[in-house]
Amino acid sequence: MTEETSSFGTMHLTKSRLESLSDGIFAFAMTLLVISINLPDKSRIVQSQAYATHLILSLYSDFFHYVLAFLILGAFWLSHHIMIHPVKTLDRIFIWLNLGTLLFVSLLPFSTSFAGDFPDTSLGAIVFEANLLAIGLGMFCQWKYATSSHRLVGAELPDEFIRHVALGTLVVPGISFLGILIALTGNLYSQAVYLMLPFVGFLLHHYHRNDRVSSA
Amino acid sequence: MTEETSSFGTMHLTKSRLESLSDGIFAFAMTLLVISINLPDKSRIVQSQAYATHLILSLYSDFFHYVLAFLILGAFWLSHHIMIHPVKTLDRIFIWLNLGTLLFVSLLPFSTSFAGDFPDTSLGAIVFEANLLAIGLGMFCQWKYATSSHRLVGAELPDEFIRHVALGTLVVPGISFLGILIALTGNLYSQAVYLMLPFVGFLLHHYHRNDRVSSA
Amino acid sequence: MTEETSSFGTMHLTKSRLESLSDGIFAFAMTLLVISINLPDKSRIVQSQAYATHLILSLYSDFFHYVLAFLILGAFWLSHHIMIHPVKTLDRIFIWLNLGTLLFVSLLPFSTSFAGDFPDTSLGAIVFEANLLAIGLGMFCQWKYATSSHRLVGAELPDEFIRHVALGTLVVPGISFLGILIALTGNLYSQAVYLMLPFVGFLLHHYHRNDRVSSA
Amino acid sequence: MTEETSSFGTMHLTKSRLESLSDGIFAFAMTLLVISINLPDKSRIVQSQAYATHLILSLYSDFFHYVLAFLILGAFWLSHHIMIHPVKTLDRIFIWLNLGTLLFVSLLPFSTSFAGDFPDTSLGAIVFEANLLAIGLGMFCQWKYATSSHRLVGAELPDEFIRHVALGTLVVPGISFLGILIALTGNLYSQAVYLMLPFVGFLLHHYHRNDRVSSA
DSSP states (O other): OOGGGOTTSGGGSOHHHHHHHHHHHHHHHHHHGGGGSOOOOGGGOOOSHHHHHHHHHHTHHHHHHHHHHHHHHHHHHHHHHHHHTTBOOOOHHHHHHHHHHHHHHHHHHHHHHHHHHOTTSHHHHHHHHHHHHHHHHHHHHHHHHHHGGGSSBOTTSOHHHHHHHHHHHTHHHHHHHHHHHHHHTTOTTGGGGGGGHHHHHHHHHHHHHHHHHHHO | OOGGGSTTSGGGSOHHHHHHHHHHHHHHHHHHGGGGSOOOOGGGOOOOHHHHHHHHHHTHHHHHHHHHHHHHHHHHHHHHHHHHTTBOOOOHHHHHHHHHHHHHHHHHHHHHHHHHHOTTSHHHHHHHHHHHHHHHHHHHHHHHHHHGGGSSBOTTSOHHHHHHHHHHHHHHHHHHHHHHHHHHTTOTTGGGGGGGHHHHHHHHHHHHHHHHHHHO | OOGGGOTTSGGGSOHHHHHHHHHHHHHHHHHHGGGGSOOOOGGGOOOOHHHHHHHHHHTHHHHHHHHHHHHHHHHHHHHHHHHHTTBOOOOHHHHHHHHHHHHHHHHHHHHHHHHHHOTTSHHHHHHHHHHHHHHHHHHHHHHHHHHGGGSSBOTTSOHHHHHHHHHHHTHHHHHHHHHHHHHHTTOTTGGGGGGGHHHHHHHHHHHHHHHHHHHO | OOGGGSTTSGGGSOHHHHHHHHHHHHHHHHHHGGGGSOOOOGGGOOOSHHHHHHHHHHTHHHHHHHHHHHHHHHHHHHHHHHHHTTBOOOOHHHHHHHHHHHHHHHHHHHHHHHHHHOTTSHHHHHHHHHHHHHHHHHHHHHHHHHHGGGSSBOTTSOHHHHHHHHHHHTHHHHHHHHHHHHHHTTOTTGGGGGGGHHHHHHHHHHHHHHHHHHHO
């Protein structure tokens, strides 16, 4: 009798609980991002319209990274659910791959803060991009592990769907890798690569639809 | 075969999961508001009753904005649930409209902190009011998108209910718009407009009841 | 047709959603309490065993208030569940009483931080005790509103249970009121009154058991 | 009639609610750990690649403790679920043992921050290790209380499973105790003991499997 089939083994960690911890960490990390927009200490605040205007304008880099990080985490959260839905059983390795990915999700408020604090160096952008690269690779590994030889998913899951989701998890890492390359050349606006995301997302979606129609 | 009807498409993102992420972000943003009431660094604290009294009184603007923001977020959370209940299916656009709204929910602790830090400038109030305006408009867009031609709601949902909820989501944005106008004249107490909220809420509720009785 | 019985009214806010928001706010507030134990800015930290020892000992007041606040919030969370279980329907007033209570739950990390920062003034203790008083009174009001003429609870709910829960919600406010009185005399250790909590809790529990046996 | 069997007693606190509060506190504490990686105040930041590189390298101790604390909390969360699954009824003592354990879970962001701030003193490591020791002992006590004479678990739960889980909850406390002993000798790298965790985990898992096979 293997532990996996035993009624008192680790399998009691149901999918719903893993999803609930993951949802919690995604929601908190997305909300905690706001801490990266930091106001100066109260004692240094001057009560004038000019100072207030200057302050809010000086936060442009913080705002930009906040919006970017929030929306990309939203996209990852969406992927996480599309990905975890067809998973039928859990094992320890999958759970640890998921926890490892969440470690980088929960690190994003730091990287966002760091990138917002260093708008004029390429290292700020690289740390931010490397963090997103790590989340995306973590999700790719989870999916590969779950679907290779249909390990944790049903046998009826079409290979075409498996390939499509795998491709989807690689979009953000791919763009992040491109961003890191650009940043390494000393360019300070490498984060602009993420503006490609909606277009790549649309193309992938469109290609997937055509692929399915043609294979139907 | 369109993706929407496919059994392996994005529709696996069930409503319950969207609600759970939304509830998490609402609850967390409401709790994080408390961070906007900031105490000075410990090294600058003087251990005297007079200093402690002075400090707590000097936080009046922080407290006022905390209470206001908490209760208005509570009202938005209530609207969110009334609104999402009749939604029967989800599509990508609706999910992104929801995430876009949550982006502004999660930004509110920043705006609240900013408004509390600048009680003597009108910009503080404007940032706070603009943030609430954005949340309300986001919710209005979600509802419009979901109900126009009964896109995501059942055909049996009465038009009168659709109009009533749409009107409800416009109350806070309308009052916020008024507040911004007042603040632009240089008035420093424009946030007082939100004291109208309970009365407008009551009127709307009352009008809705009469409307329903007369149409019965 | 009243809105309360209508199928598109506010009643769609199910109890489970209210509990989920409440659980979220309780869990976050309990975790956020840890922020009240504040370490000095990194630039002022000296890397020596003596300094580290001195620092951790100087936090005694922060630790004491953290433990106190965490356990009392735990007790309130327990009461909240005992209280909300027999509630059968929700109305707007009950929801707003609940949100008003949560406003003070979510404020507790501030009061705890304030009390920890002012161990040598009675105002620190008073703010902390007043916050707990407010949470307890909020819960008492919710319960009174829900049970008076069995408004939101089933007719079969025994009066004896209603009285017992009402008494239970008054324990923390009562002790807090006592603490405030003591603090007003200038005593700096008024928080010691909360050490009575386990004993009062035990007595109440015991009295309730006897009461039920004798009425059986 | 004892309260435990009464239909209006404390038993209304269902297991699902306790799990939901616990999941929330675990998820939030894991996300809040990121706050322990602290960036300097914006006014002291220099916009140069050299400063940014220096800064990120100087955070090595913060990163190390973040990763360690995140993964160990993940392991505790896993244990919590394995442990709570066979529990059939709840009583007040079990709930308070659980809340007491969560008090230390929620304290971990502080200890992690403290340990990261004092890489060059053994006290930093001791505080961190003592915190993990307390969480583990708390979980051991919960399990002992629940299973002794099968108090809260079903009679059919095999003794072998009870012993295995008890042993599992003692792994982190045991290693932490070892770490404290090493730190007390003045060694500054005592946290390295946690690198044993995966191996001990694997051995325990393996031994459990063999044990079960041989007893089958």
